[in-house]
Amino acid sequence: MKKIVISTLLLSGLLFLNGCTNLEENVLDEASAAGLTDKQAADGNLAPVYARLPDLFTHTNYFTIQEISTDEAILPYRGGTDWGDNGIYTALHQHTPTSTDPNIRNTWLILAQGISRSITAINTLPTINDPNAKTYIAEARGMRAYYNMMMLDLFGLVFAKDDPQGVSEVLRGTAALEYVKSEFLAVEPELLTTVGPGRLTKGAVWGLLARLYLNAPVYREPYAAQFTFKPEDLDKVVEYSDKIISSGQYQLSPDYFSIFNSDNHTNKELVFAVDQRAELNGHNRLAYFSISGDQFPLIAFPAANGTDGPAITSDFYQTWATAYAPRDPAGTDPRFFKQNATIPADSCVSDFTMNRGILRGQQYGLLRVAGAYARCGANYKVGKLFYVTRNRPTLAVNFTEQVDFSVVGSNYNTGYRVLKYEFSKKSASGRNLGDADISIVRLADVYLMRAEAKLRKGDAASALADVNLIRAARTSGTPAPALASMNLDLLLRERGFELYWEMVRRTDLIRFGKYEGTWTEKTNTDKLKRLFPIPQTAIDGASNLPGYLKQNDGY
Template identity: 30%
Template structure:
């Protein structure tokens, strides 16, 4: 069993909390009805309860419902369209040029991967709802840990000191949720612990969300654990720095301002924080990535555990889905031999990024072609298109995870390799403060780790076209691609098309309005302050 921040022990607590929430699609703000509906004072007599309550906030990133991995606590949504990491993967990766999902009868997937979504798409609703659940849980934790309540309960000085850190982590998880709302929707229902329970939430736009996320993460930095000093699965200063680096890298998209120097500043903080690349690229995506050499590269994981946190999250989806319909290669990946029968395949534009001799031995190239065609002319034909073996339920030391469906592989939401590439991009976009020697060193370090023979690049070899392609080679299927393509001006319009973009076999231009997802119809009904995004 993983030695992690044990969300298995708080699964029941997480689910009790959910039932005390308003969780129907009429109110996806999902705020507590009443403090005592959530947890009675008896709960807090044991001072370890505060850590368990914090674990409930983290638990919402992995768990979905009360009756096992197939259940969901958001009415009208199943576990597959409401698990945080999975819907994030769909909205950031399935919508772009790397991945195809074979089973288009699965609710919402056809619309996402063909870029024909609307405000009633269940995956979009799942992301909007699940993120607001995290916000609600974080707000509740903060309400329960005020100085006044801790004093009233005679909480010890030692526990109070720990709770300072816990509160910073809850605020970070809330800020991260608002970051994803800003990126995907440009709006959010906005509440904090200062808002009275059951008051109607405000609607914050992108600028307001940017300012809140930025100020909140800066404010809590001193109270967070140092990088690599917290329990596995818990946030540290490094996670706050990573989110700040991300919002600064994308600031021109979000608020129309250049903040590349700020991005560089936070990339340098992360790089100086003690993180190190895993010895092998594959270690980041294996069942023991919490203890193998990836433990110092992964800045923040979404926990997956085949025994205690079973869920249909991103790594379970990608390992089972990567089993080819022709290859039946699941045993090598640590799941059932047939997996999910060819659920996932690759779009040809991604495959072509690995064309050429220098990528034949590149360990990031886990593409299997076999007798398959590169073209996918019929999405329902699972024998068309190449497959990928990036993620597995195997361990770096041999053996496999404990379950043959629900994998032990944590999802690397943020990792150091991304920081290296952001450092280079921010410099190329005009940010100041980068060391050119470091820049080329970071890129060549990634190439060397991947055993790519072209690992002596100079500054003249590295431009923005190189960066966008190298980001796909390094970070594919890690829920970054849509964001990257938007930042590079390649997601909408017709200057870069990919298979099935806009529902065309070879791709067609997309309207600029698709840079944002629609606000779900159910959420508009519950909060009149939200306004539908243009084009929907």
């Protein structure tokens, strides 16, 4: 009788997520899935492998631990009333998190569940007589490798396991790196090139392999005083980057912010992405997280607003300001800011679209009175915004450069904000129905990885050419001026300009030897903080296997 696994038992999932990996799968016979075709059964086994990606990339999970732990983002206790959360965002920024941090725990749980679901699919799909099964097995195995790669990056370990009834082997260091690498290499021949950025393709695996080889010295020795970049690893970065670039499938987008628009699923710059289309139950939180609670982007939904979350640090802003001084980066680099509306005070509009990028100074927008938009005839009144929703109607929504953890520095208006992903036109609350796919690997990053590999091998001219190619490609506004030279500091700066708010900053800073640096409200230089603590719940859950899950050093 044909066996179909519909889902992983809640119990088995909890066992895995808490660290003990002796899973018991819930296997149902075909009578339990009456009416399912083989294709439906195959699709139904692959879908759970990808299903938690939107949750993983939500604002308080992977985004938070990759960005707020760096010089790029800071989240103060806003006005003494919002985002206090028992100090977890302060601790994350200052590199003093603990093993009970809920955002770290949630990220761990989702990654662990992704590995568990992948194992279930790998073991079930061979029993289904569908022509897609072979490709689906490769995707599930590749996604298991991807989730493990994230585990390796964040926590310094991977879980190697094939048999759902077995116990995962915990690998660290070189063994972990080689395991992930071998899994990607094994599945690459079976993957497709025609299914779009929301599924694992050949291009996606090439991009992930390039990233894996580039970070190989960190993954081998995460606490090394200095990382050793092997020439053979850097050659592989170039090789896999070249495969993507020469495939002809991907193109740099002339309009930088279109990469993050609601309709970006077909944007050819995306190589691998979280499929966030609203019909697939995406969410909108990367758009609403940073902007003000008194910024209401949608005429159709007067309850959809921001949450006054993280801002960029003055340190990160100054990398832009000093790079282009005395010119304003907003008029010099189209990646910094895109103006969609010029709004004189107290005017009327029939439609409204928020500006994008890094938002500075006084903000203008739709005005509300008693929860409804102010009208002027058939149109809508716009003007200077104040913090009415925060019961501070005399405090202007005037974003300042300075932001810190002091009382003054943590007020609602402090810190320049980021609206990179388009605010979904379907989001009734600002927290739901996000249409924009979230980039995991895109072509510009591929060029920058190739540039870094070449630079580390001594070929500064080729690295400079790759960086300037990206700059010249953004032609929807005046392209950023070409650079005249290239070194590692400039390349890290360029990665910040191109990839800010895209959840790569922590990994970049570690690889470039900058994570122990000093920036606003952060002076911790402990290299043991390069890895996050394994959640205490995971260690406790594995307590029946003595020594199985050891806490990372420094926690």
